[in-house]
Amino acid sequence: MAVKSTSRQLVALNINGDAYELAVVPSHTLLEVLREDAGLTGTKHGCEQGECGLCTVLIDGRPQFSCLTLAIEAEGAEIRTVEGLATNGELHPLQQAWGETGASQCGYCTPGMLMSAQALLERNPSPNRTEIREALAGNLCRCTGYQAIIEAVELAAERMRSAA
Amino acid sequence: MAVTTEPKQGTAVVGGSDPKIDAHAKATGQTVYADDIHLPRMLVGRLLRSPHRHAKILGIDVSRASALPGVHGILTGADLPIRYGIMPVAQDEHALAIEKVRFHGDPVAAVAAIDEETADEALRLIEVEYEELAPISSIADAMKPDLPLIDSDRHGEGVGRQVNRKGTLEFGDVDGGFARADHTYEDLFFFEGNTHLPMEEHAAVAQWEPEPRGRLTVWSSTQVPHYLHRTLAKVLELAPNRIRVIATPVGGGFGGKSDPFSHEICAARLATLTGRPVKFTLTREEVFYAHRGRHPVLMRVRTGFTEDGTLTAMAFRTMLDGGAYGSYGPASVYYTGALQTVTYDVPTYKFEGVRVLTNKPPCGPKRGHGTPQPRFALECHLDKVATDLGIDPIDLRLRNLIEPYSYSINHLRVTTCGLRECIEIVDAESGWREKHGKLPYGRGVGFAVGSYLCGAGLPIYFNDMSQSEVQIKVDRGGGVTVYSMAIDIGQGSDHMLVTVVAEVLGLRPNDIALVAADTDLTPIDLGSYSSRVTFMAGNAAVQAAERMRDKVFAAVSADLGVPVEKLAARDGRIFDRDDPNIGMDWPAAVGVASVLHPPLVTAGSYKTPKLAGPYKGGGVGPSPAYSYTASIVELECDPETGVVDVERVWIAHDIGKAINRVSVEGQVVGSVYMALGEALFEEQTFRRGYLKNPSILEYRSPTFLEMPEVETFLVETDDPEGPFGAKEVGQGPLLPVIPAVANAIYDAVGVRVDEVPISPDKVVKALQEKAQGKEPRVGPKAMPEFDYGEPVKVDPPDQLSLREVLAP
Numbered sequence: 004m005a006v007k008s009t010s011r012q013l014v015a016l017n018i019n020g021d022a023y024e025l026a027v028v029p030s031h032t033l034l035e036v037l038r039e040d041a042g043l044t045g046t047k048h049g050c051e052q053g054e055c056g057l058c059t060v061l062i063d064g065r066p067q068f069s070c071l072t073l074a075i076e077a078e079g080a081e082i083r084t085v086e087g088l089a090t091n092g093e094l095h096p097l098q099q100a101w102g103e104t105g106a107s108q109c110g111y112c113t114p115g116m117l118m119s120a121q122a123l124l125e126r127n128p129s130p131n132r133t134e135i136r137e138a139l140a141g142n143l144c145r146c147t148g149y150q151a152i153i154e155a156v157e158l159a160a161e162r163m164r165s166a167a
Numbered sequence: 168m169a170v171t172t173e174p175k176q177g178t179a180v181v182g183g184s185d186p187k188i189d190a191h192a193k194a195t196g197q198t199v200y201a202d203d204i205h206l207p208r209m210l211v212g213r214l215l216r217s218p219h220r221h222a223k224i225l226g227i228d229v230s231r232a233s234a235l236p237g238v239h240g241i242l243t244g245a246d247l248p249i250r251y252g253i254m255p256v257a258q259d260e261h262a263l264a265i266e267k268v269r270f271h272g273d274p275v276a277a278v279a280a281i282d283e284e285t286a287d288e289a290l291r292l293i294e295v296e297y298e299e300l301a302p303i304s305s306i307a308d309a310m311k312p313d314l315p316l317i318d319s320d321r322h323g324e325g326v327g328r329q330v331n332r333k334g335t336l337e338f339g340d341v342d343g344g345f346a347r348a349d350h351t352y353e354d355l356f357f358f359e360g361n362t363h364l365p366m367e368e369h370a371a372v373a374q375w376e377p378e379p380r381g382r383l384t385v386w387s388s389t390q391v392p393h394y395l396h397r398t399l400a401k402v403l404e405l406a407p408n409r410i411r412v413i414a415t416p417v418g419g420g421f422g423g424k425s426d427p428f429s430h431e432i433c434a435a436r437l438a439t440l441t442g443r444p445v446k447f448t449l450t451r452e453e454v455f456y457a458h459r460g461r462h463p464v465l466m467r468v469r470t471g472f473t474e475d476g477t478l479t480a481m482a483f484r485t486m487l488d489g490g491a492y493g494s495y496g497p498a499s500v501y502y503t504g505a506l507q508t509v510t511y512d513v514p515t516y517k518f519e520g521v522r523v524l525t526n527k528p529p530c531g532p533k534r535g536h537g538t539p540q541p542r543f544a545l546e547c548h549l550d551k552v553a554t555d556l557g558i559d560p561i562d563l564r565l566r567n568l569i570e571p572y573s574y575s576i577n578h579l580r581v582t583t584c585g586l587r588e589c590i591e592i593v594d595a596e597s598g599w600r601e602k603h604g605k606l607p608y609g610r611g612v613g614f615a616v617g618s619y620l621c622g623a624g625l626p627i628y629f630n631d632m633s634q635s636e637v638q639i640k641v642d643r644g645g646g647v648t649v650y651s652m653a654i655d656i657g658q659g660s661d662h663m664l665v666t667v668v669a670e671v672l673g674l675r676p677n678d679i680a681l682v683a684a685d686t687d688l689t690p691i692d693l694g695s696y697s698s699r700v701t702f703m704a705g706n707a708a709v710q711a712a713e714r715m716r717d718k719v720f721a722a723v724s725a726d727l728g729v730p731v732e733k734l735a736a737r738d739g740r741i742f743d744r745d746d747p748n749i750g751m752d753w754p755a756a757v758g759v760a761s762v763l764h765p766p767l768v769t770a771g772s773y774k775t776p777k778l779a780g781p782y783k784g785g786g787v788g789p790s791p792a793y794s795y796t797a798s799i800v801e802l803e804c805d806p807e808t809g810v811v812d813v814e815r816v817w818i819a820h821d822i823g824k825a826i827n828r829v830s831v832e833g834q835v836v837g838s839v840y841m842a843l844g845e846a847l848f849e850e851q852t853f854r855r856g857y858l859k860n861p862s863i864l865e866y867r868s869p870t871f872l873e874m875p876e877v878e879t880f881l882v883e884t885d886d887p888e889g890p891f892g893a894k895e896v897g898q899g900p901l902l903p904v905i906p907a908v909a910n911a912i913y914d915a916v917g918v919r920v921d922e923v924p925i926s927p928d929k930v931v932k933a934l935q936e937k938a939q940g941k942e943p944r945v946g947p948k949a950m951p952e953f954d955y956g957e958p959v960k961v962d963p964p965d966q967l968s969l970r971e972v973l974a975p
Contacts, residue, residue: 039205043196044196044199044205046196047366047367048368049366049367049368049451050862050863051451052451052863052864054451054862054863055366055451055863057366084196085195085196086195086196088195089195094191094194094195098194101190101193101194102186102187102190102191102194103186103829104829105186105190105829105832105833107187107189107190107193108658108659108833108837109366109367109416109417109418109419109420109656109657110193110194110198110657111365111367111418111419113193113194135871136871136872137872139871140871140872142871143366143863143868143870145363145419145840145841146366146419147837147840148833148836148837148838148839148841148874148877149840149870149871149874150874150877151829151833152871
């Protein structure tokens, strides 16, 4: 008995300001649709159970696990992924700082971590260390011991404030 | 041969803190990891895994699964009958189980289907008939004489038949050493198993180009493309020249992607079978079954000391729970005895080790491979000895340190050793003397040291070839491309390679292109394991770069009439040292060299000196150099709840020379992080042989909230054989942190938890024992009976003065 896995429906998604019209499997998560249907493989996965934070994207400015969000739920929302951080070929201050402090080692947690950090800086341009730790506590990293990530967020925040 | 480099002083890019060359690709989502690969007509592969811990396979019926529309290929063990294993002496794995399964999660069948849902449905339709066997779930079980043999190809009776490997070695007169002691000490320790938990779930993609060309390409998140290449050739019975393995950037390895795996072999076989690309990506739960992580080890340490705190003898006994297969186990067992001797002057030493098979996910190498467990035991033991002798724990260590440029009792050649400096730094920076034994109840400091290899001295399979080779090609526009099979697993090998080449050629890291980890395109590197890449691939890269520089210098010399020995390369120019105005920029120099010394292609290689000790097992432990680390941990331990809050870690590491300071400090802090997870809560727990916590939530690892501030200090001893003097940093800094936590807990609340992880319940239990007037300790009380056999007696090394022979 074949599974009706290929019955698709059209969904209109706004991803990084681009309009996508995609035929998606209704049961597929935003994570799957981003990676497999939209070809945006920058967003990673580490558990698909909402436990690691790797798949974090911004949905209307809020960091969300794309593995726990159905793509069809995100219709009409503004979705932002790591691919949308750099603009006009210029690195975002967070991406710049990430390289300088060594906040990526293997880099697999980086896309989700960056999106959580971006959400933090949008709502709090001057976070202290405790606020950074709390905002990013849902994103796991096995390489860095987190210290370089905290330093990167502080460095980027400082530069973004002085540029503002 | 060791490669000498110059200039060692005044480097332009070595020792800097440039962002890694892969940093921005990783921060923009451009880096292509294995699961990011999508090929036309690609099928989704999935593995069916055993629901039983130990069972015979009576039959497999795939007919219903085969009939499912969208299923393109199915494999069972009969399709892949050839055994393999990472070590030549442990060829005990099948890609898919044949006749029996050895653990809950052992792969039994594989499917390739049009999509994930169809593949999963096909797995449900495969019918496997099992006959369950009694499971062996622990070291104690494995020592029982009457349980069924796990490796049914082996024969044996009674106690010891589940033994995978054992070794018994004696160096010098150990009985005499104990007889000279004023005090003899003995302790038992247990280190629970834990796993790597890489953020990236293993993935592999295979593509087959049909006959007559018949070429297989496999992309995989592997730390060891070369060993995967060999394994695929063996198991698929394909000529190696028909196989191309490309290691994709690894999203976290820590040793967990250093074995050839079922999903890689099945992807390859299904690609040849279906003629379509096939991708396997493990689920998080499957990553826990793939495992190859930290061995649970039961240990007994005995030492003899004179009244003044001088070590006279050490005897170390270990029992390793290996899980279901050999993996790196034959090396792991010797590693539990190898490196105790490279930090201290151990005058007489006995080691007895045994690894048994159990019906659990197979253990293997995790960061520190076989050495964190004995280091934990030894450093906690020494803390107790110091307390008993009334000597400060730091002073006890200082009294017994190994000398630089000496042989350890087990024939390990120690060259540079900055351990004393590391100890002095953390001692002073932490305020140890004002804190140890003097902080209020509930607060404590703990100290420990460690040492690790800069690459295993011997390759995994015996051969006399080089361990790493690097090629450099310069194009007519001046572009430099470096080719190396080293794979970046996050440790920064890509950046290390371009940095050392840039240094030699007077360029910047971002000027250099790199082609890495592709068996078709790049010359050999054995892989990213045993902290070998900076030392070995780095030396090969330096040699290739120096040969390229020689070609360019010769041409520039002829063109400008400046003697070669007066030329220098820096800031993108080749110039006369005495008159820097005389020179030319790099592209012009390349133009001249392209005429006078084509082709602009060079190569370098590295092979370790002959280092193996003259005894069986002497191949485990030798390394061209050793890194050294000392650490102090300060923490609070709540005596009511047993909860430990690590507040600060001071760590000093002898790196030889930091090629890139940010990368080196990142490895140190990352090692501290992983050590704290292992010390306090990471563990594999089993219920009746079933893994209880195969998920990220249940397998607790430290988050931002648990990670303390780390103060890192780098000691540069300028190793004469390391590239620009560099040694390793990826693994060594983990080692002292775990025992330093345990020792700090003792300092805080006066109880010993001789067992890792030190979970709150154990602390509370130890405090209860203390309150009841019992021994204030939690930990193993006995080791199972086992006959390790008569030791192989090894004469102590001839202590000819290494310093005279080797020191710069």
